[in-house]
Amino acid sequence: MLIINGRIVTFGEANEIVTDGAVRVEGATITDVGKAARLQAAYPDDKVVDAGGQLVMPGNICGHTHFYGAFARGMGIPGEPARDFPEILGKLWWRLDRALLAEDVEYSALVCLVDAIKHGTTTLIDHHASPAALEGSLDQIAEAVSESGLRASLCYEVTDRNGRDEARAGIAENVHFLRAVRGMGNPLLAASFGLHASLTLSDETLARCVAAAQGLNTGFHIHAAEGMSDQEDSLHKSGKRVVERLHDAGILGPQSILVHCVHVDAWEMEILRDTGTWVTHQPRSNMNNAVGAAPVETMLRGGIKVGLGNDGFSNNMWAEWKAAYLLHKLWHGDPRRMNGYDVVKMAVTNNAALARVFWPDAPLGEISPGACADLILVDYHPFTELTAGNLPWHILFGFEASAVTGTMVAGKWLMRERKLLTLDEAAIAARARELSAAAWQRYLALDD
Numbered sequence: 001m002l003i004i005n006g007r008i009v010t011f012g013e014a015n016e017i018v019t020d021g022a023v024r025v026e027g028a029t030i031t032d033v034g035k036a037a038r039l040q041a042a043y044p045d046d047k048v049v050d051a052g053g054q055l056v057m058p059g060n061i062c063g064h065t066h067f068y069g070a071f072a073r074g075m076g077i078p079g080e081p082a083r084d085f086p087e088i089l090g091k092l093w094w095r096l097d098r099a100l101l102a103e104d105v106e107y108s109a110l111v112c113l114v115d116a117i118k119h120g121t122t123t124l125i126d127h128h129a130s131p132a133a134l135e136g137s138l139d140q141i142a143e144a145v146s147e148s149g150l151r152a153s154l155c156y157e158v159t160d161r162n163g164r165d166e167a168r169a170g171i172a173e174n175v176h177f178l179r180a181v182r183g184m185g186n187p188l189l190a191a192s193f194g195l196h197a198s199l200t201l202s203d204e205t206l207a208r209c210v211a212a213a214q215g216l217n218t219g220f221h222i223h224a225a226e227g228m229s230d231q232e233d234s235l236h237k238s239g240k241r242v243v244e245r246l247h248d249a250g251i252l253g254p255q256s257i258l259v260h261c262v263h264v265d266a267w268e269m270e271i272l273r274d275t276g277t278w279v280t281h282q283p284r285s286n287m288n289n290a291v292g293a294a295p296v297e298t299m300l301r302g303g304i305k306v307g308l309g310n311d312g313f314s315n316n317m318w319a320e321w322k323a324a325y326l327l328h329k330l331w332h333g334d335p336r337r338m339n340g341y342d343v344v345k346m347a348v349t350n351n352a353a354l355a356r357v358f359w360p361d362a363p364l365g366e367i368s369p370g371a372c373a374d375l376i377l378v379d380y381h382p383f384t385e386l387t388a389g390n391l392p393w394h395i396l397f398g399f400e401a402s403a404v405t406g407t408m409v410a411g412k413w414l415m416r417e418r419k420l421l422t423l424d425e426a427a428i429a430a431r432a433r434e435l436s437a438a439a440w441q442r443y444l445a446l447d448d
């Protein structure tokens, strides 16, 4: 297939914008990219798709999300407003996850997958919790992901907060899925070993997780130092700060993701760098929880691999770009902070490298021969010059979620001309409305 009449945003090492460009897709792979005239002459028999002058870009990658949180949309939290992050966890998330039953797990994933396709987010790294429907939950989400045609890595967040048996069940769910995923026949699915956060995990459970992960070729995916409460808890439990505690437990490494790292000190950053551990930044979530602004620029400058996630906010990753760009300027009172290139470094370069942890066979997040054919069409026609050099500021100030008109993953169209091809949005939303109403009732009936 030849996609012609596009402005090709390659990202990757070439990082250029090819006008009057074309991309050739064969199966799940991009095999050529360049001027449309050259490609049309070289491949006269290929089926041609006209991009109509739109941008053709690599699909967006989300480094950390929670499909299970979807039913919180529009929910009123009863009682006094939460005063701080621990209260938000207690009043909202640790009750909502307990209210989810098996079909809720499936539909909260499906509504997020619809949202991701519509917003051109083609790769998602999910972190799941559903204590009342734990066993088999990752298989259910995997089925929804397969139906959607998107690319996703899944894990279950092990925690001690609901007792020892549930911690064991969480470990078993991760181990089951890490083993099963290879036999599922869908190369777009991957797995990690999920842990909730240092503050809800005992040393004993951490040790169990590390032992259970042996031989499974996996890293861990865990929230770390999101609020100061995580540091206080870690110091109280172990006399160590969070990153040091997790490092000593055997959690860090080049396959592991530490989510947030808002409150990390210089020594913890050195450990993150030396172990090659991934960090993901979620500025919308950090602002919403009022936990602070992660020292992202310091980490990037120091050689720590920081990517960008959405923490369950909308799957419009450009909204996360914008939040990152604005938050650090306001937080530091300095408009020079968080350069557009730093946002690109996280959202494009580093997220693509993070995705390689789970899909090592071919590059993601770039349009180049040999890369995965994960593409989006973006209906953006700027009234000022657009170059590879100023593209970050076009995205930050000009791109809107609605501009995505086409989404392709592994050579297969999931949306064309804004029409979803794999998922029935209206039917999914209708069922989700029924299920979420019942989930909200269970949520209200739960004790704190």
Ligand SMILES: [Zn+2]
Pocket: 064, 065, 066, 127, 223, 259, 311
């Ligand atoms: Zn999270």
